[in-house]
Amino acid sequence: MPSEFTVFLVADRLLANGERPSLRKVREAIPTGGSPREVCKHLRAWRKKRSYDPKLEPTDMTKGMKEKGQALAMELWKQAKREATQAFARERAAAEADAADENQDREHLLGMIETLQAENVALLARAEAAEAGSGRVQARLAKVEYQLDRFRAEEFRDRVMQEIAELLAERGPLTPTEILPELRAATLRGATLHKEPLTAGTLKKKMDVRVFHGRYFEPQDEGRYARKAS
Incomplete structure (x- = not known):
């Protein structure tokens, strides 16, 4: 046509x-x-x-x-x-100008996409690093908390030994079974908080450690312990 x-x-x-x-x-x-x-x-x-x-x-x-x-x-x-x-x-x-504008727009969009992808990678890397850092901090906190618990427990047991030493100074040599009911109620409750209930066997074990190191107690006949002379 x-x-x-x-x-x-x-x-x-x-x-x-x-x-x-x-x-x-x-x-x-x-x-x-x-x-x-x-x-x-x-x-x-x-x-x-x-x-x-x-x-x-x-x-x-x-x-x-x-x-x-x-x-x-x-x-x-x-x-x-x-x-x-x-x-x-x-x-x-006009067609060439439109094509040039479209190419410019496409290049701009591609640049934006590449920038966003790079930022996303960087954010992921930072997130992973932060997560790893958080894990390390948590591990360190757990270690410090464990050490504090051990220190508190050791300090509590030493106070119990001092209380027993004072009791022996007043009452004379006693066995761990005889010592246990004489301890203060606050001492028994404190042992529960430290997840180590006081029993006659526990008292004997802790007191033998002090004897070995020459502290607080001296062993006597029939399983009794006396206050170590200062």
Whole structure:
């Protein structure tokens, strides 16, 4: 189907050659032919734009008039080609500008994506480092807490031994079984808090350790312990 531009070019060329741009001649000059209806529509538009009326076309023209007419038609045809070329150039420039803008936008978006990916990796690394650091802190806290518990338990047991030493100084040599009911209620409750309930066996074990180190007690007959002389 021929375009309006094609029909205009053919009609201008026919007119420039001194031929009447009729529907038949225009269709014959178009390589693809085209439907009479479409060609006629474009030809009517050409006649209107060129102010061409076949009824007013002189049948007997001098050579000079024909040459002037041909020159005018050729100039109109060249002008139409220039306008078409300029329009094509403008459309091409606009398309290239749009493509450049799209490329810029795409590059900008790709840059944003790469930046976000890098930030995400950095955040993950920091989170992992923080988690590892938190684990180390928790381990250190647990170790310190364990050491404090041991220190408190040792300090409590030493106070119990001092209490027993004072009791032996007043009552004389006693066995662990005899010592246990004489301890203060607060001492028994404190032993429960330290998760080491006081029993006769526990007292004997702790007192033997002091004996070994020469502190607080001296062993006596029949499993009794006396206060070590200072």
